[in-house]
Structure formats: structure tokens, C-alpha cells
Amino acid sequence: MNMQIVSHVPLAPKVWQMELTGPLTYNTVEPGQFLQVLVGDGQTHVLRRPISIGYADPVAERLTMVYKIVGQGTSELSQLAAGDTVDVLGPLGQGYPLPQRSEDVLIIGGGLGVPPLRQLAATLHQQGHRVHVVLGWAEAADVFWLEHFASAAQNVVVTTDDGSFGVHGTVMDGVKQLSSAVQRVYACGPKPMLRSVQRWAAGVGIPAWISLEERMACGVGACTGCVCQTKAGMRRVCADGPVLPADEVIL
Ligand SMILES: Cc1cc2nc3c(=O)[nH]c(=O)nc-3n(C[C@H](O)[C@H](O)[C@H](O)COP(=O)(O)OP(=O)(O)OC[C@H]3O[C@@H](n4cnc5c(N)ncnc54)[C@H](O)[C@@H]3O)c2cc1C
Ligand code: FES
CATH class of the missing domain: 3.40.50.80 (Nucleotide-binding domain of ferredoxin-NADP reductase (FNR) module)
Structure with missing residues (x-):
């Protein structure tokens, strides 16, 4: 899905905040879910980069992400400006389970x-x-x-x-x-x-x-490229996580 950049500003050294708008179902986003972001047209960087959803606002129809420049993909992402489009997949993964009673x-x-x-x-x-x-x-x-x-x-x-x-x-x-x-x-x-x-x-x-964070390929549970160890066996961070119960994960 193509989303348009509304704003793109530095927040801290090498850290950028990107605000996007587009055809996302904002009100179904679970806290802790992420997007798979395509860098450029995908020719140079075939694998999408996973970035967490920082905040999804269903009223303003805006989604905010924050990322740090650590390598080529995030460096290229930081060159984009308001008005440019970004190809994203998501929301993906399992978010944080919320309490049923007041806590x-x-x-x-x-x-x-x-x-x-x-x-x-x-x-x-x-x-x-x-x-x-x-x-x-x-x-x-x-x-x-x-x-x-x-x-x-x-x-x-x-x-x-x-x-x-x-x-x-x-x-x-x-x-x-x-x-x-x-x-x-x-x-x-x-x-x-x-x-x-x-x-x-x-x-x-x-x-x-x-x-959890692991390097990801497909991002949707198909390739087992992102597995982590748990007491119950291997789990795919992209599809079974990224949020998992702390007492199950072997870190
Ligand atoms: C579910 C999930 C959510 C994430 N959310 C955020 C976020 O909100 N903000 C943010 O800044 N980063 C986030 N990351 C990490 C982000 O995906 C990587 O920093 C990014 O993919 C690096 O891409 P690159 O091309 O710039 O770097 P590369 O050139 O691919 O790698 C540069 C360095 O970053 C490390 N790296 C690459 N991918 C990952 C990864 N998936 N996890 C840990 N280290 C990695 C490499 O080992 C290497 O040291 C998240 C990762 C996952 C799995
Ligand atoms: S990245 Fe393919 S299964 Fe997780």
C-alpha cells in the first residue's frame, strides 16, 4: 500500500520521525504492531525494513513512526521529504495483550x-x-x-x-x-x-x-527467517510476535 509522507523531521541525532497518511485501517492497529517499509523501488534493497507503529491516529488519519539511521536502508529513507510516497505492508504482527480489568x-x-x-x-x-x-x-x-x-x-x-x-x-x-x-x-x-x-x-x-527484534525477510510468517527460541520451541518474531510473554522467551 502506498502512503504519503505528511512530515519528516529529525527528533534526535540520527533519529527521524515520519508521519504518513493513506489507506490504512488506523483504528484496528494494535499497540506493538509494525510496518514492513520498502526502501526506494525495492531494486537495490529487496527486503523491506520493519519499523514499529509509534502512533496511529484514526481521526486525523495519520500514522507516526520513528527510526534511527543504522545502515543503507534507513539512510535512504531519511532522504525522503513531505509529499513523497512510501510503500508499506501492515499493520503486521501480534501487539501487546491489554488487561481486561482496571490495572x-x-x-x-x-x-x-x-x-x-x-x-x-x-x-x-x-x-x-x-x-x-x-x-x-x-x-x-x-x-x-x-x-x-x-x-x-x-x-x-x-x-x-x-x-x-x-x-x-x-x-x-x-x-x-x-x-x-x-x-x-x-x-x-x-x-x-x-x-x-x-x-x-x-x-x-x-x-x-x-x-523482540530480529532481522526480517517476508515479515508475514512465510519464510522462518526471523525465528527466536522459546520454551515451547521456535517462534516467528514477525507473525507470532514481535510481542511475546517474557516468561516463554529464551533471550
Ligand atoms: C518488529 C521490529 C520493529 C522495529 N521497529 C523499529 C523502530 O520503530 N525504529 C527503528 O529505528 N528500528 C526499528 N527496528 C529495527 C529496524 O528494522 C532496523 O534498524 C532496520 O531494518 C535497519 O535497516 P538498514 O537497511 O538501515 O540497516 P542494515 O544495513 O540492514 O543493517 C545495519 C545494522 O542494523 C542492524 N539491523 C538490521 N535489521 C535489524 C533488525 N530487524 N533488528 C535489529 N537490528 C537490525 C544490522 O545488524 C546492522 O548492524 C525494528 C525491527 C523489528 C524487527
Ligand atoms: S520474516 Fe519471514 S517468517 Fe518472519
């Missing part, structure tokens, strides 16, 4: 794992849950989207590795600052962070869901 929930995000958690925080807030957020980055210059989390959460704790913004340390140091008891945990971020969340959640006995 205190903890959202933990790290770096480029933060974007899909915006939609999650907004949805949980709309559904009447109490949302507590801990977000971590390397340094102050990397921090983005705090205002979106502040408008959905009871409290937002920010951590930076170098102490240049918020709490000095990792997201797990941020979790120690929270005073409320929580009934479930949702996380997205780099693997070492997910391991810490997994260990901590298991230790305190709180159910947790984590979003």
Missing part, C-alpha cells in the same frame, strides 16, 4: 524501543488503566516524545546512562524510583534491557510481555 501497568522502554510504547500508553490510558512509565536512553540528546507519555501516564521516570538527564543509570534504576505496585509489565528495547526486565519480572512474580 496499574508498568511500561519500560529503551532507546529505539520507545516508539511503539507511545500507542500502548495512550490506549491503556484511554481504557482507564493507571500507566507508569520508565524510559531510558544513552544521554540527554537522545530523549524524545516525553510529552506524549506524560499525557497518558501517572508518572514518567527517565534514565540516562551518563546521568545527563533524569536518573543516572539504566531503566532498572528507574524502576526502583516507582512507589506504586504494578500488576503487569510491558517492555521494548535492546536485548540486554529485555533480559533485565525478564529477570526482574520473574523475580517479583509480575507477568511481563516483551517486544
Whole structure:
């Protein structure tokens, strides 16, 4: 499906926010789902690049993604301007399962794992849950989207590795600052962070869901190019995930 770029702006060093509009079913997007984005006409980069849906607005009919330039595909993507079109597949994958009854929930995000958690925080807030957020980055210059989390959460704790913004340390140091008891945990971020969340959640006995990243090919469950190991065997991150129960995944 072709979507048009409405705006494309830098948010932090090497990090861009792209806002798209087009024929997407915005109100069926589950927090945690992603798009498979074609770079150029697909001749040079045959494989689409998976990028999380940061926020889908059914009223304005806009979808926002945030990505970091890490290689050729994302570098080419950053050359596009408002008015250009992007070929995307999606929404894809299984998102975060939402609580059925009112709960205190903890959202933990790290770096480029933060974007899909915006939609999650907004949805949980709309559904009447109490949302507590801990977000971590390397340094102050990397921090983005705090205002979106502040408008959905009871409290937002920010951590930076170098102490240049918020709490000095990792997201797990941020979790120690929270005073409320929580009934479930949702996380997205780099693997070492997910391991810490997994260990901590298991230790305190709180159910947790984590979003995984693997390199992807088809993005729709057909090629098994993105499998991860779980206690129940191999799972395809693109179709069975990217969100999976933390106590099942072997990281
Ligand atoms: C479900 C999912 C959601 C994602 N959401 C986001 C997002 O919201 N924002 C964002 O910035 N990135 C996200 N990513 C990662 C993003 O897909 C990669 O950064 C991107 O594909 C790199 O493309 P490239 O051509 O620029 O880099 P390449 O030249 O392909 O690779 C450059 C570097 O990036 C690493 N890389 C490539 N693909 C992945 C991948 N899928 N996962 C982890 N590392 C990778 C490579 O190992 C290499 O070190 C997501 C990945 C998945 C699987
Ligand atoms: S990328 Fe093909 S099965 Fe996941």
C-alpha cells in the first residue's frame, strides 16, 4: 500500500520521525504492531525494513513512526521529504495483550524501543488503566516524545546512562524510583534491557510481555527467517510476535 509522507523531521541525532497518511485501517492497529517499509523501488534493497507503529491516529488519519539511521536502508529513507510516497505492508504482527480489568501497568522502554510504547500508553490510558512509565536512553540528546507519555501516564521516570538527564543509570534504576505496585509489565528495547526486565519480572512474580527484534525477510510468517527460541520451541518474531510473554522467551 502506498502512503504519503505528511512530515519528516529529525527528533534526535540520527533519529527521524515520519508521519504518513493513506489507506490504512488506523483504528484496528494494535499497540506493538509494525510496518514492513520498502526502501526506494525495492531494486537495490529487496527486503523491506520493519519499523514499529509509534502512533496511529484514526481521526486525523495519520500514522507516526520513528527510526534511527543504522545502515543503507534507513539512510535512504531519511532522504525522503513531505509529499513523497512510501510503500508499506501492515499493520503486521501480534501487539501487546491489554488487561481486561482496571490495572496499574508498568511500561519500560529503551532507546529505539520507545516508539511503539507511545500507542500502548495512550490506549491503556484511554481504557482507564493507571500507566507508569520508565524510559531510558544513552544521554540527554537522545530523549524524545516525553510529552506524549506524560499525557497518558501517572508518572514518567527517565534514565540516562551518563546521568545527563533524569536518573543516572539504566531503566532498572528507574524502576526502583516507582512507589506504586504494578500488576503487569510491558517492555521494548535492546536485548540486554529485555533480559533485565525478564529477570526482574520473574523475580517479583509480575507477568511481563516483551517486544523482540530480529532481522526480517517476508515479515508475514512465510519464510522462518526471523525465528527466536522459546520454551515451547521456535517462534516467528514477525507473525507470532514481535510481542511475546517474557516468561516463554529464551533471550
Ligand atoms: C518488529 C521490529 C520493529 C522495529 N521497529 C523499529 C523502530 O520503530 N525504529 C527503528 O529505528 N528500528 C526499528 N527496528 C529495527 C529496524 O528494522 C532496523 O534498524 C532496520 O531494518 C535497519 O535497516 P538498514 O537497511 O538501515 O540497516 P542494515 O544495513 O540492514 O543493517 C545495519 C545494522 O542494523 C542492524 N539491523 C538490521 N535489521 C535489524 C533488525 N530487524 N533488528 C535489529 N537490528 C537490525 C544490522 O545488524 C546492522 O548492524 C525494528 C525491527 C523489528 C524487527
Ligand atoms: S520474516 Fe519471514 S517468517 Fe518472519
